[in-house]
Amino acid sequence: MSRRLAPGACVRVRAAFPPGHVRTPYFLRGHEGVIDSLAGEFPNPEELAYGRTGMPRRALYRVVFRQPDLWPGYAGAAADTVIADIFEHWLDEAPERRFGSPA
Amino acid sequence: MSGGHDHSHDDRTGAASRHPFQPDTEDADFDDYQLMTEAVGEILIEKGVFAAEDLRRTLEAIDAITPALGARVVARAWADPAFRHRLLADVNAAAAELGIDAGPIPIRAVANTPGLHNVIVCTLCSCYPRLLIGLPPDWYKSRAYRSRMVREPRAVLAEFGTVLPEDVAVRVHDSTADLRYLVLPMRPKGTEGVGEDALARRVTRDCMIGVAVIDR
Numbered sequence: 001m002s003r004r005l006a007p008g009a010c011v012r013v014r015a016a017f018p019p020g021h022v023r024t025p026y027f028l029r030g031h032e033g034v035i036d037s038l039a040g041e042f043p044n045p046e047e048l049a050y051g052r053t054g055m056p057r058r059a060l061y062r063v064v065f066r067q068p069d070l071w072p073g074y075a076g077a078a079a080d081t082v083i084a085d086i087f088e089h090w091l092d093e094a095p096e097r098r099f100g101s102p103a
Numbered sequence: 104m105s106g107g108h109d110h111s112h113d114d115r116t117g118a119a120s121r122h123p124f125q126p127d128t129e130d131a132d133f134d135d136y137q138l139m140t141e142a143v144g145e146i147l148i149e150k151g152v153f154a155a156e157d158l159r160r161t162l163e164a165i166d167a168i169t170p171a172l173g174a175r176v177v178a179r180a181w182a183d184p185a186f187r188h189r190l191l192a193d194v195n196a197a198a199a200e201l202g203i204d205a206g207p208i209p210i211r212a213v214a215n216t217p218g219l220h221n222v223i224v225c226t227l228c229s230c231y232p233r234l235l236i237g238l239p240p241d242w243y244k245s246r247a248y249r250s251r252m253v254r255e256p257r258a259v260l261a262e263f264g265t266v267l268p269e270d271v272a273v274r275v276h277d278s279t280a281d282l283r284y285l286v287l288p289m290r291p292k293g294t295e296g297v298g299e300d301a302l303a304r305r306v307t308r309d310c311m312i313g314v315a316v317i318d319r
Binding site for chain 1: 209226227253254255256257258269270271272273274275276277278279280281282
């Protein structure tokens with residue numbers, strides 16, 4: 001497969017809106033997060049949904065997002081997070097951010 | 104006897120009944136997906152791909168899975184640190200040690216700690232660790248839970264009666280793709296020396312979803 005993203009790497013979810021069976025939630029598109037871990041490699045659901053093989057497998061990452069980054073005026077604690085599973089082709093590397101990796 | 108039932112049922116047509124009957128399920132029109140599901144099921148049975156009995160057995164087996172399976176896994180993790188370690192590495196393999204088939208979809212256990220509370224949601228549909236804790240409750244599949252749990256988790260948790268202090272970080276796990284999640288609650292205080300079966304009885308479905316914490 002292509003490059004590997006290491007835990008702690010800063011990423012930005014692609015702000016793309018293609019039609020089809022996409023497993024990247026809208027509320028995370030365009031947002032920056034941090035790689036938590038590699039979840040594994042899985043057939044691409046965007047292909048599987050249309051009866052294709054989904055091959056080659058794609059790397060699936062667990063990506064952590066800080067809640068205050070996602071929602072303006074987030075009412076919870078600054079340390080609150082959302083973690084989601086995002087396929088590699090939805091992630092671009094982003095510049096290092098001041099807060100580094102989340103706890 | 105009147106049984107506190109003050110209206111008359113004497114009129115055999117029911118016309119005098121003061122309340123309308125609850126509609127039967129069959130009274131509503133099928134939507135397209137229900138129609139497709141029924142049609143595909145009937146065709147597969149007609150073509151002999153499987154029999155009606157196979158379908159019934161499968162549904163019965165799915166309905167028979169309860170949160171008690173997940174509770175056994177959690178209780179073992181509390182009682183046995185080495186098992187807990189293996190569970191956090193690979194839930195499906197750890198469950199298999201207890202004779203539980205957690206299925207082919209990888210499940211991850213996410214452990215609550217004094218500083219971190221985990222809760223699971225599937226904002227896209229209704230992904231849930233079904234083979235370990237059964238079918239999800241209706242609210243788990245509701246649009247309100249799916250959209251609000253990521254937007255205002257503390258408010259939603261409070262509606263479930265779970266109020267967390269500010270110094271406990273809330274981490275929402277959105278089951279967006281090929282993994283499923285199971286919250287590993289903290290072992291209740293004062294349960295030292297309590298047997299595994301008794302521990303398992305303390306573990307509820309909602310604690311393993313993360314909308315509740317175990318009374319302590």
